[in-house]
Amino acid sequence: MARLILLLNCGSSSIKYQVIDADTEGVVASGLVQKVGQDAVGTLDHTVGGETHHVEHRFGTHAGALGTVMEQFRQHGPNLDEVIAVGHRTVHGGRTFKHTTMITSAVVDKLIDLYEVAPLHNPAAVAGIEGAQAALPDVPHVAVFDTAFFSDLPAEAQTYALPTDLSEELGILKYGFHGTSHDYVSSAAAEFLGKTRKELKIIVLHLGNGASASAIDGGRPIETSMGLTPMQGLVMGTRSGDIDPGLVAFLHRKKGWKAAKIDDVLNKQSGMLGLTGRTDMREVKVLVDEGDERAINGVNVYVHRLVSYIGSYTALLGGLDALVFTAGVGENADWIRELVVNRLAPFGVELDAEANATRSKEARAISTPTSKVKVLVVPTNEELAMVRQVVATLAE
Template sequence: MTTPILLLNAGSSSIKYQVIDADDEDVLASGIIQRIGDESGTIDHTVDGQTFHETRGFPNHGRALTVLVKMFDEHGPALTSVRAVGHRIVHGGSFFNSTTVLTDEVLDRLREVSPLAPLHNPPGLAGVEAAMRSLPDVPHVAIFDTAFFSTLPAEAYTYAIPRELAAEHGIRKYGFHGTSHSYVSRKVAEVLGEPYESFDQIVCHLGNGASISAVRGGEAVEASMGLTPLAGLVMGTRSGDVDPGLHAFLARRLGMSIDDIDTLLNKKSGMLGLSGVTDFRDINELIAEGDADARLALDVYTHRLLSYIGSYIAVLGGVKAITFTAGVGENNPGLRAAIADRLAFLGVTLDAAANDTRSKEPRVISGPDSAITLLVVPTNEELAMARETKEAIGA
């Protein structure tokens, strides 16, 4: 018996997708549609090791899904075998704390919370609606980035603003990248050979978007991202934490609008704003050439990450494991070594050879005498989505 599940991750101008057999967890197909809304969009569809490429206009998500279905019809696997469609939804607001089968009522609720994630939820919903039209005969399921963090205690998710305002508009910390944090934290327990609920850990999801979580006995108790995915760590183009007064300062001093400031902090800041580039390979090359801005950018990034790790160790009262995942976390041994060195006062030691080894397998990179176990665990959000979708439809 097989349970093929189509997984869709719709962004504002792209759709990433995979078909995973949720029983044996094999990837049957994968692909990406890029530049939706552009006359020169592309689709790359990979099946059985072969990639099929097309360039064409995708005026909207509906047209993009039509072409996606056509690629499956022409190159396989047959979508008639798909048992369900799982959709990544960035923000579930306070309504959704677990994976949910999509209904008209659920879609209405998601439209209500769209203002909480104006850059992410609207395109996600456009993808959902287009997919439901293209594949109407199978259940569609929403997997929420915020769900893993529904266990945050009130002291962690509450902002110190008037409580009536917060309650009326759902203003609180939600946390994001939850699917990755859930998958990785559970995988850590497997690697260590210990029950998931038996120890405390910190997960550092370091990609173009970056976040960190504190997990106590299998439940998230702190997260760096907040009401939106802008808060917390320094990211590729996002600033992470800044003084909230910066918005008023920029508006009064430079006459910037709220939209201008939002664009500045989300798309023109972070490593891009500090160094002019976002890829850590480029940053390391610039540092090697003596570029002072790139050096400072990396120092700021490392300092912010270290500050969060330190505060989460305090929140948890100590940790057994600290794990690095996502593109930067998995592929930057220099950053991991810098963090280990700064944590040496806690008894952390690094196995330099293990840290420098490039591998797609989860692994321990700390020394055998380290007081805290350091790990690298490649994330697999699509597999986590497939598992959750299978469970939601009772397959």
Template sequence: MSGTVLVLNSGSSSLKYQLVDPEDGSRLAVGLVDRIGEASSTIEHDADGTTTERHATVRSHQEALRTVIGLFDEVGPRLADAHVLAVGHRVVMGGQEFAGPALIDDDVLATIERLAPLAPLHNPANLAGIEVARELLPDVPHVAVFDTAFFHDLPAAAATYALDREVAQQHGIRRYGFHGTSHQYVSRTAAAFLGRDLADLRQIVLHLGNGASASAIAGGRPVDTSMGLTPLEGLVMGTRTGDIDPAVVLHLARSAGMGIDELDALLNRRSGMRGLTGHNDMREVHRLAAEGDEAARLGLDVYVHRLKKYVGAYTAVLGGLDVLAFTAGVGENDAEVRARVAAGLDVLGIRVDPERNVERGDDVRRISPEGAAVDVLVVPTDEEITIAHEAISLL
């Protein structure tokens, strides 16, 4: 092992981390500090086949990272012995300013902060994690890897909204796209799994987690993606609306007297599957639907309907399809959603083998039948190894 990268993903109330060997992709440690700022926080640290779990009050991201560094020293592997080459930070919004990873300095920090209004749920938390990590780990370079970078060079026709041109330019309004590290990793991994040249493939990647996004990728380059100016647009998500008539916002402001903050909370935190069914855990939604709950059944119908629309639209944008890949929590584990998305899409060459579809595993697997025109795959995403590779490539 020539060196490692400490990958940090700082959320509003959590800190996820991995110590990664970028050469072989192995994890020396994986961990999570959850419910930061609450009365009881959960700390998990997995290293060398051993899980250390604790409960304590962790008041801030600074305290969380101090706890993590302490665990590395206490139960290993010691960071001082791991030859940490860089700390790689996931940052959601990079705007038009960042087309790739960036070595973090004060100017980069200021730009991330300036872009926070475009990702208000994410960038402030990412920024907090960076500031704490730079303070506690000052002797290694820190690299920001942006969710938006993979989509930086979307074709103008896909990136441009039909909005007054001067207003759009003045306020930086365009489609930025998100989950870029996942879409990049999955599309490249799919090509390697199939033994085909990435440049020859037309792919649709469905990243289905609590946040969800779709991308159309031609020859390894994205040509469209469902998330837009912010991570709110596109697919139905755990708590976010996805696509919605913008006049709904105007109507609620006028008729219900809702202010900006209330509307923001409604669209981002009280909608999606939670708004439709009362739950943003798809396992619970499936359970309720199986018991005859009409709201849960409708919620699943809306969720799948939106997915089918994007698969059909992106197949048209690509001029055909070679690979459909499912990834992230729902995409990797929810066989019913995968089957329902594929149902009726034979006309596009998309078919799912029922037996293959219900098989579970941690590796890439094909769930389409032999001889199908489109390879339908389940590809476990790995954003952390992508961040590690991006950090090392920059250095």
């Protein structure tokens, strides 16, 4: 009998899932539910045995959407009686959760307490947990936290220059996000290079609609770009990334906007959407090729921010062995990688143009053999990393 693990990633309006065999680490089934909780007809695509089953339905809640997902499992498989655990991607663990954790009612209560710092993510995660527990009540449920990998950042990196009493009272510090991806990718990069992480100084660029950078020294993260919330750092699909904090008060004075409005603008209307009118880098590239000045400037801002972080992190690391691109943009937008790496040429970083243009789902080097820094593309696999963490937690 197979030992299956169901992995759930509940976003604000979507549910991604995979079923992975804990022994072979092979994907048995996968699916995506879109437009959850929206006033529109959503879709569910359930893939098993090489065949995709499509459903169109209005998914009012995450619990209702999960009910439809469970019906797909009953109709098309695999048999959920073989599931030994459910792993839940959980974005924000705060100061409490520094490791993958078995879910109890007390854990759920604490996740609810963290809604204020992860308003887009933790409510969806809790809804997914409660729905999955109702559907599969007899197996353990495990929370895998995006913040866990960065929980032991050096104090100098975690601490904001605010009144200490205020930071301690409210838990204001840099938590970092995408930790599961940064952990997996840095390990995979070291393996590709035939070394251990302890031997390497690595910068990982996780570039998707959400984007983050990390500096990893000897296997330990020493800095990351996201902070108290996932809004700090790089330019993202709809998030501004770094801004002058004084902008918040400025917008309040000039526009009369309240906190919720400002938060909405910075989280959902900024980034590449605000700069170019697009969030998909493929669409941005079309505009750039057409000579659209707004798009060209937006890309320049995006690349400028990346190069700034690479330079800063290289200084903090005291050198750099490998620069690693991952996630949707990092893995697929060769033109973005080219723009970034070419800006590093004065430091002896050399791009292999042919290797960079080659599409592959495998880890690969895109730098020349003589480059002073290895530049890699390493596909992320957060689900596999989650499975390994769930298995390890079950064994404890």
